[in-house]
Amino acid sequence: MELVVRLAGAAGQGVQSLGEVLVRSLFRSGLFVHGELSYHSRIRGGENAFTVRLADRPLFATRREADLLVVLTPEMWRAYGARLRPGAWVVAEEGAAPEGPRVLRLPALQLAREKLGLPLAQGVVLLGAAARLLGLNPSAVERALQEVFGAKAGPNLQAFALGWERAPGPAWELPPPRFGPGERMLLTGGQAVGAGALAAGCRFLAAYPMTPGTPVLEFLAQRGERYGVVVEQAEDEIAAINMALGAAYAGARAMVTTSGGGFALMVEGLSLAGMIETPVVIHLGQRPGPATGLPTRTSQENLLFALYAGHGEFPRYLTAPATPESAFYLTMQAFELAEAYQVPAILLTDQFLVDSYAVVPALDPGRVPLREHTLSPQELERLERYERFAPTPTGVSPRALPGASRHLVLVDSDEHDFYGRITEDLEIRKAMVEKRLRKEGYLAQETALPEVFPAELRGRVALLGWGSTYGALREAVEALNREEDRYAHVHFQDLWPVRWAEVEELLREARAVVTVEGNAWGQLGKLLRQETGIRPARHLARYDGRPFTPEDIVEAMRHAA
């Protein structure tokens, strides 16, 4: 059982809110949903589409074609009218779509204006009709309308009823509830990163607005007071990361959130974090570049940038969540590993993951144990002498906080000795480089190897991915294997450090490796070849700013075969 509903209108017509209402209604009905927001970078006009998938199992990908299309404008009919599956229904504003079988045209704007005096409720009228066709329980939708519109729910509830009345009975039968209240959560990747930061004890966030990094800033700005997080909007990203480093030096778990352009400005600060061995978590939400690129679209173009950004050599933790669930746990882990190894940790997401809704098992913060990684005042009191950068077998020096004891805590961006004083002593320089790099080997032991599906890779064509392509890849491999059981899905979550020898051993089993990435270069493929010598046979690229759908991958693979 699977249905795809697409809501499409111009910016300013409330398509995002309609999508949220629909997603919540289905979630409250105990169904698995996925909601993808696709929008133009402009304040008014342009295309806004919200694609909702529902099924009886977890979903983490979107679809190209819909079973039910709700269109508010003729432009949206032209954009999406051809992308329908056989037997699809259309609910349209009168005049937006031509008459036809299974096309329900309603004078929604007129109804909203004349009966409610609220032209903006036009979309809710259409949603009412769509909900009835879907066979939704009206009370689930009414509850969602109240949640989304709050004090303004009144006229929207009336608008919903106006649409409901004008639709024929259900065209589909929805499956029975698959989960009960409290068992699962509905959340976006952006919310998951924000929640993960709260759960990991984040105490400081500095950021500068940049799509799609901003949702995390807004999430924490709204909750900062309640959870004791200082949220600072900086004057630019250079200030943001340096504020975070200052806060981390003082002992707060600190974070920044941005996109590629902002990360570019943060790079000098990233290198500083490497040199002064001060933990910081960087949420990097990718969008297509170069430069301003496609500000509201998605991409996976920054893997190599995130990995190699920063002058000089220093370790970092780089990880790419696949779903909102993994975004939550990996955000927690990023904080924990940044603290444990005194390194910068980069969370590589993208617009698709940040803005898409998915249903995940109820989150359990206890799954990532939090530890204290700084010396307590008692421990410091016992020390005769304290050196911030003391050499150790793991390379990790005991970390004291400034002002917490009689010991001086010196950090310096110049090369420094164990105590933190500037030095040009060549022996010390060598020792410091080696100490910093030594941390990477230990950090690598804490990172996950790629997930392999099905577990036995021998003789199969391995489709390799990372980050938010997870759902599309998994569904594609399942579909391909139904035709011919010879494919596998290998998904990287942790992208640095990687235990490459183990990865190589694993992938040598495969008959061939194909990379599937939201970039033109095949960046994971390049990295794989550099580190293991394995050369991907092919790269399935997508760089038009849209997320992969399962059918994109299936068709491309069939074509190749």
Place this chain on the structure above:
Amino acid sequence: MPSIRVLAEREEKGVRFTSGHTLCAGCAEPMVVRTVLNAIEDPVVVATPTGCLEVATSRFPGTAWNVPWIHVAFENAAAVISGVEAAYKALKKKGLIDKRVRFVVFAGDGGTYDIGFQALSGALERGHDFLYVCLNNEAYMNTGVQRSSATPKCAAATTAPVGEVIPGKPQERKDLTEIVAAHGIPYVAQAAVSHLIDLANKVERAMKYEGPKFINVLTTCPLGWRTPRDSAIQQSKLAVETRYWPLYEVIEGRYKINYKPKERVPIEEWLKTQGRFRHLFRDPRGKELIAQIQAEVDRRWELLLKKEQCFGVGD
């Protein structure tokens, strides 16, 4: 000084900023841009950093710009126009170009007060010959109303949300006009979209000076201010009448207030018309906060009067 007729004639002769852009209904930006461009007689080159104006005027299949126009990254408009102007000067020196070309930046408050400030300060100090116009709508509207350092105290923004404890933005807005004036450049002014002839006069006056010129224009935004779409001019007028946004010039260090409201209109009159301040009229602390806002408006106005008294143009 350019009259409405002159501005209209120039528009007839060759429109520099066309209609058909996708700025919101009720947005004040296009009026400011047209007025500024029509007040300049010479050919112009325009640089615009990321922002509402940029995304709404340059989208395929059209462009609203009928003058050479460059969009640059968010923080760089002043740096890029410096480069354009320096290249022009070099060409002129070599005798490869002889016509007089003017250089104009249109940037929002985010790109001017915050991320673009370093580049702006550098360009002012180096003394490039250009006009920088800040379309100040007091927040990052293009990305969904985040606070900037131009956002007034107590205004609601997504990154300065109104809660039970915090009544919107806790900080005062930066007085950028005075900061720019402190660079000692030849021409600095404040203008507002409700006073377009005043704006045109300022542009014309500014262009008489060689070197950096800066005009900070209060540019109302129905989306971010949460005001009716037909109220841009009223909003702007009230900002001037309440002395929140004085119209004044600093010409070669000499102050001139262009308009002194005869009556003291309380700031409340302006605040109560905008959704971004609505909480002040519901919160029990609202009265006190409004009194604080009024005190700051009065302080800045008194200071400005004193500056004019001490360093006036002298009639």
